Amino acid sequence: xAGELYPVNDHASVPxxxxxxxSLSEKKxxxxxxxxxxxxxxxxxxxxxxxxxxxxxxxxxQSLHPTLRERQVKNNEKNALxxxxxxxxxxxxxxxxxxxxxxVPAHKYVLAVGSSVFCAMFYGDLAEGxxxxxxxxxxxxxxxxxxxxxxxxxxxxxADTVLATLYVAKKYLVSALARACVSFLETSLEARxxxxxxxxxxxxxxxxxxQRCWEVIDAQAELALRSEGLSEIDLPxxxxxxQRETLNVKEAVIFQAxxxxxxxxxxxxSLSPTLQNQRSxxxxxxxxxxxxxxxxxxxxxxxxQSNILTLEETHGIFLWYTAATKPSLGFPVTPxxxxxxQHCHRFQSSAYRSNxxxxxxxxxxxxxxxxxxxxxxxxxxxxxxxxxAEYSVRIELKRQGVLLAHNLTKFVSDGSSSTFPVWFEHPVxxxxxxxxxxxxxxxxxxxxxxxxxxxxxxxxxxxTFQFQCSSDSTNGTGVQGGQxxxxxxxx
Numbered sequence: 001x002a003g004e005l006y007p008v009n010d011h012a013s014v015p016x017x018x019x020x021x022x023s024l025s026e027k028k029x030x031x032x033x034x035x036x037x038x039x040x041x042x043x044x045x046x047x048x049x050x051x052x053x054x055x056x057x058x059x060x061x062q063s064l065h066p067t068l069r070e071r072q073v074k075n076n077e078k079n080a081l082x083x084x085x086x087x088x089x090x091x092x093x094x095x096x097x098x099x100x101x102x103x104v105p106a107h108k109y110v111l112a113v114g115s116s117v118f119c120a121m122f123y124g125d126l127a128e129g130x131x132x133x134x135x136x137x138x139x140x141x142x143x144x145x146x147x148x149x150x151x152x153x154x155x156x157x158x159a160d161t162v163l164a165t166l167y168v169a170k171k172y173l174v175s176a177l178a179r180a181c182v183s184f185l186e187t188s189l190e191a192r193x194x195x196x197x198x199x200x201x202x203x204x205x206x207x208x209x210x211q212r213c214w215e216v217i218d219a220q221a222e223l224a225l226r227s228e229g230l231s232e233i234d235l236p237x238x239x240x241x242x243q244r245e246t247l248n249v250k251e252a253v254i255f256q257a258x259x260x261x262x263x264x265x266x267x268x269x270s271l272s273p274t275l276q277n278q279r280s281x282x283x284x285x286x287x288x289x290x291x292x293x294x295x296x297x298x299x300x301x302x303x304x305q306s307n308i309l310t311l312e313e314t315h316g317i318f319l320w321y322t323a324a325t326k327p328s329l330g331f332p333v334t335p336x337x338x339x340x341x342q343h344c345h346r347f348q349s350s351a352y353r354s355n356x357x358x359x360x361x362x363x364x365x366x367x368x369x370x371x372x373x374x375x376x377x378x379x380x381x382x383x384x385x386x387x388x389a390e391y392s393v394r395i396e397l398k399r400q401g402v403l404l405a406h407n408l409t410k411f412v413s414d415g416s417s418s419t420f421p422v423w424f425e426h427p428v429x430x431x432x433x434x435x436x437x438x439x440x441x442x443x444x445x446x447x448x449x450x451x452x453x454x455x456x457x458x459x460x461x462x463x464t465f466q467f468q469c470s471s472d473s474t475n476g477t478g479v480q481g482g483q484x485x486x487x488x489x490x491x
Contacts, residue, residue: 091122094134095143102140103132106147114150117172138171139164149177157184163200170204182209189216190429191223195230199237217241218339219375219427219490221249225257231264235285242288248338248427248490251290252298258282258289259306275308293335296321341377343419344460344487346467346479347451350417352385357450357483362475364483365439367468372432372491374463376405378423379438380486383413384445391444395422398437398472404428417449419486427490437470440484454480463491 089105096102111118121133135143142164149155155177157165166181185197189212198213217224224230230238238261241247242254262278271277279286291303299321304314316327346366379395390412397405405424413420422440430436442448456479458465465487469478477483 090131092132093143094132094136095138095140097136100140101134101136104140104143104147111147111150115172115174138168142168146172146174146177150174155180157181159188162188166200166204182206185209186212189213191216191220191426192227193229194220194224195227195233195237195241198241199233202237202240214244215373216429218244218246218248219377220429221247222253223426225249225253230257231261233261235265235281235283239285239288242285245337246339247336250298251294251336252302255289255291255294255303255306258286259308262308278308287330288332290332290335291317292320292329292331292333339490341488342461342463342491343380344458344463344465344489345380345419345485346454346458346465346487347481347485348453348455350382350449350451350485352417352447352449357448357476358446359442359444359448359475360446361441361443363439363441363472364475364477365437365470365473366477366479366482366484367435367437367470368487369433369435369466370430370489371464371466372462374430375427375490376424376430376436376438376487377427377490378421378488379440379484380419380421380488381411381440381442382417382449382451382483382485383411383420384415385417385447385449386445387415389413389415389445391442393422393443394441395424396437396439397424397428398439399434404436413445413448421486421488423488430489435468437472438484438487439470439472442483448483450482451485452481454478454482461491463489 086105089107091106091108091111093104093106094101095104108118108122112122113119139161141161145156145161145165146168157180162181162184166178166185169175169178169181185201186209189197189209194213194216198210198217201207201209201213225241233241238258242258247254259278262282263273265281266273266277269281271281286308291299291309294303299317303309304318309317313330316329317331319327320329320333376397381391381393383389383391390410392408392410394408395406396403405426405428407422407424409422411420411422454467456467458467467479473482475483
């Protein structure tokens with residue numbers, strides 16, 4: 001049957017699909033023979049109509065991707081282009097505190113499908129009609145990182161933005177972004193920022209990150225407590241640090257760190273840093289410092305002259321050191337236990353022979369890797385096989401040729417085949433499965449014990465170490481035998 005064309009008048013309604021709808025009366029009034037009248041049909045941007053009354057589709061991204069999966073992929077690409085773009089934006093966020101805020105465009109549907117908080121905000125029972133939403137507690141840079149992730153699955157984190165991004169990810173329940181932030185913080189965790197991250201991990205209730213922070217603070221307590229980050233933490237976090245039994249540091253260092261925090265807190269509260277104000281902001285935290293566990297010399301040279309203690313407190317502690325009957329004090333008197341060092345011994349036996357092991361300024365070196373993150377504190381070394389002897393020694397720890405730690409010191413051996421510890425100034429964090437090199441140059445008795453039957457893999461507690469020969473070794477030490485019988489570490 002031949003097709004009929006109906007001309008469109010002013011009363012016709014044209015839906016978006018291009019089909020022309022006329023009322024019955026309109027049809028009767030306007031019907032004309034095909035041969036006499038032809039009229040151009042109204043078109044949508046996506047269709048054309050030919051003389052046979054067939055719709056011809058113009059190519060669009062929807063028509064070029066007929067399956068749902070293809071359209072989803074294409075839509076993700078379009079979303080990435082829409083990120084932070086006014087195109088079709090139906091909501092705006094005023095992000096940041098007054099005077100520092102930024103107006104950020106967004107699209108409700110994109111955010112709602114990625115966050116239950118946004119979904120409730122836009123489409124829930126309490127949804128607001130206002131297209132401008134104020135969020136003064138969020139940093140603009142962090143909010144843009146959140147939006148970029150929700151539009152494109154891309155995550156861009158830096159040390160300057162990661163904490164603010166973790167906050168906004170938690171606020172809007174975007175768990176994948178929050179996990180990425182925690183992972184970033186764990187990999188960037190070190191002594192200088194451990195106290196700050198401990199405070200934040202407690203605030204955000206991230207137990208895994210909290211545990212990692214404690215590992216660093218315990219093993220590298222002196223570095224952590226001397227860092228600028230300590231002055232930035234809140235009082236409850238300071239108190240929980242001071243209660244820590246396993247801090248590996250002298251109490252005199254802890255006391256100085258507490259004074260530094262009190263000075264910073266006075267400035268935060270716009271108080272003059274007088275001794276009275278410092279005691280006031282510290283509260284009971286001051287009495288968590290174990291002053292009587294210092295040596296008498298440490299107390300006399302430090303805390304006793306700080307003037308932050310009352311005369312009664314100072315007098316009582318001096319009596320506690322010297323009097324047969326100890327007075328009652330308002331400070332804990334038991335020293336902290338600290339961490340117990342572990343020893344990884346890589347030889348199964350030791351030996352000595354005449355003229356067998358000499359030094360003469362040459363280097364003994366070995367490479368190692370651990371399957372868990374550890375803190376290398378020092379090395380166990382062999383001493384003289386000919387009786388008591390003193391050695392001068394330089395020890396080093398390197399990673400890919402970069403010097404991470406060293407120490408120049410002395411130790412005395414007693415003529416036995418025992419190992420003798422030599423410590424780095426501070427324990428060094430060593431990441432898992434990363435090969436490092438330890439080296440030692442000794443100057444002393446020419447004849448010493450040396451290791452035999454060396455092992456390439458050693459299980460030590462929960463940590464497994466692997467050993468390889470080092471090209472830095474110029475004195476014969478290798479996997480099978482030689483010097484450096486022990487790694488001393490915390491884990």
